[in-house]
Amino acid sequence: MPTTPPTAHRTRFFDHRIPALYVGRYTIHAKQSVNGLNIEDAFPDRAQRFDVRGPRFVIPATDVHASYPRPGSTGLYSQVLPHLTFESPGVPWLRQLKGQDPAVPWMALLVFRENELPEDPLALGNTEACTATELLDGQLPGTPPAIAPEHLFDDEREMLCATVLVPGDLFTALAPLPEEMGMLAHIREGGPPDATLGIASAPDEDELKAVVVANRFPDAAGGRHVVHLLSFDGFEGHLGGTAAPPQGLRMVSLWSWAFETEPDTGMGFGDLAQQLAAQPDLLLRLPVPAPPQNPSAAQQAALERLSIGATALPQRLETGERGFGFYRGPLTAAPAQPVPAPSSGERLESAGEALAYVQPYGVFDASYAAAFSLGRTLALADAEFRTALLAFRKAARGAVRRLLTHPELVGRAVSPATAGLLLREHPARDAFDRLLDGSSGTARLASALAGAGADLTAGRVRGQARHRRTGSGAALTAAGVRSALAEAQVADVLRQATARELEPVSAWLARLPLLEMMPFEHLVPDPRMLPPESLRFFHVDAAWVRAAVDGALSVGVGHAVDADLNALARRVPRPAPCGLLLRSDLVWNWPKTVMTGFRGDRPVEEIHRASYGSDVLLLLFSEVIDTFTLAEPPQGLHFGFSDIGTIELRKLSGPDIGYPMGEFPENPGDDRFGRFLRGDGYDVLNVAGPGDPLLPALARAHGVPALSSAQLTLQMIKAPQVQTFTRP
DSSP: OOOOOOOSOOEEEEOOOOOSSOSEEEEEEEOOOBTTBOOTTTSOOEEEEEEEOOOSSOOOGGGEEEEESOTTOEEOOTTBOOEEEESSTTGGGSSOOTTSOTTSOSEEEEEEETTTSTTOTTOSOOOEEEEHHHHHTTOSSSBOOOOOGGGSOGGGTTOEEEEEEEOHHHHHHHOOOHHHHHHTEEEEEEOOTTOOTTOOOOOOGGGEEEEEEOSBOOOTTOEEEEEEEEEOTTOGGGOTTOOOOTTOEEEEEEEEEEEEEOOOOSOOHHHHHHHHHTOSOOBSSOOOOOOOSSOOHHHHHHHHHHHTTOEEEEEEOTTSOEEEEEEOOSEESSOOOOOOOOTTSSSOOOTGGGOEEEGGGTEEEOHHHHHHHHHHHHHHTOHHHHHHHHHHHHHHHHHHHHHHHOGGGTTSOOOGGGTHHHHOSOHHHHHHHHHHSSHHHHHHHHHHHHHHHHHHHHTOOOOOOOBTTTBTTOOOOHHHHHHHHTSHHHHHHHHHHTHHHHHHHHHHHTTTTTTTTOOHHHHSSSGGGSOSSEEEEEEEOHHHHHHHHHHHHTTTOOSHHHHHHGGGTOOOOOOOSEEEEEESTHHHHOTTOEEEEEETTEEEOEEEEEEETTTEEEEEESSOOSEEEEEOOOOSOOBBOOTTSOEEEEOOSSTTTTOEEEEESSSOSSSSOGGGBOTTSSOBBOSSSSSSOHHHHHHHHHTSSOOOHHHHHHHHBOOOOEEEEEOO
């Protein structure tokens, strides 16, 4: 048996809540007797009358917790059964219908479409208002409820109520059977935050709510719908499939709301997700036809490049020659191979230096050269970045001069501990302050002042300090600067000295590893790599991103020292190792889709998400993922079937109660749950009627004699659908 992890929240379902006393008038009779004695005169019979009150013609707004679909909303609702939730758990069972089981509620939800209700052809929710007395007197068209006037409370007679006229044939087609009414109402409990599955604790009275579910699905063709919570009090004679009178029934609408459903195109979330998973290749690369049985060396080399995500594009060389070359962006179908370091060391100084020549076949691979050029183009196009980059270089050059000529660093090693000497804005003033601070400094100052007059009189001049790096009195040379910049400690000190100017440069460059600002054509150079309705996994080539960073830093380089100073800004976050691209209508139509990458069973952090147009989404993950899931956006508790015309069987008992057991039915035959609909074209769920009803079929699937209303509810929950993709 699978282990059940603790849950943060628990939902339980109960069948019903039968009241100890139904709504109505009651009399208590008290009679006393003593064996052998006549005490009637002394202790006459007593009768005490009392009333149990409850709603009959109107449901207070405070009693309604929520309704779905939301009033006035528009969406794809043709797969869900509308439902209404009450704040109080006992409302649907406050009255007992004559001749019916106590579990049968006195109300039901009926769904009407446009041009079905004669008094509301547009399905706007219009009703006819009248008093209870006018209703029972038959002052409005249609057969009124059979309620004796003497059974009304005095304050109910003039109560204003909303009514609808339901045509007889429509009522017969839509009305649930009494057994179905009992199965379509239940009590829901939302458990506390620390609730645990399988714990049979007593219900929390504060968390109990009654739910009444309709038996009709909205029209797949779309259109407006109105839902009425109708009272069946007084219409018991028309239950059980008995034909209603032709003139129709004048019924009390206790609550109503309207909504509009969009046409069901047959491509819902589940359909699109399954279509994505059915693609033969989930890697970001060109679909290549099957190679010949014995490919040549050139063909094999080309196929290998295409297999990792490259494509062949026209190329014009600097000499004017035209040909073709290979190009691959930063997204690769396989981990990129390490590339040799450029001749200048760790960095690229030109696009030509990054151009790879495939000598045996006389073609170029322009991937890294294009990355360098793209980084340079992006930098040139951003005036704010250019200004920040030049300001940083100016500050860095000044810091280098101060570092290498600072008199107090002569003969001392440059380390972070000595960086404070450079970070001061007024070094001369700070040096004078240090002379005044401390006994040794004061003594030096006094000695210098005492001998100053004699030195001036004799014409003596203080000798120039020797610089430890440039030699005695030697000028600061470019070679010396470049040699100093090659030291890691010097670079650390310079980063501290230029932190303010370096920050905007580093922030802009840090966007490149996230693939920000990069045109989509550089990421996916051929649209065949990412066709409509596709999902593609990829790796990220860190060397490609570094080439783009080098290209951006190449702007404004005037001499070798400037190029060396770029190393101070070249520290950017390492690119994400893995990601995926999704091109689908899911991006636009289901914007809250839950997308999760897993390494084994562990979720992997998503570090970046970007949209391109309305249907393309890019995700980057902090680790290489093994699987990826698309989950339908979470929503409230709904009831209905999936995009493929099935429901999810769920376990009825045990510690893993509610866990999925598979699709039902296994072979639906259509995507409208048609096997379990009444065969009259009204999309009414056949819960327990003639033919092939749902309730017995579910009981057989679970191997039990029958299901309760709570168990049926558990099966009909329309859970968000999940599709899993495994990275090739």
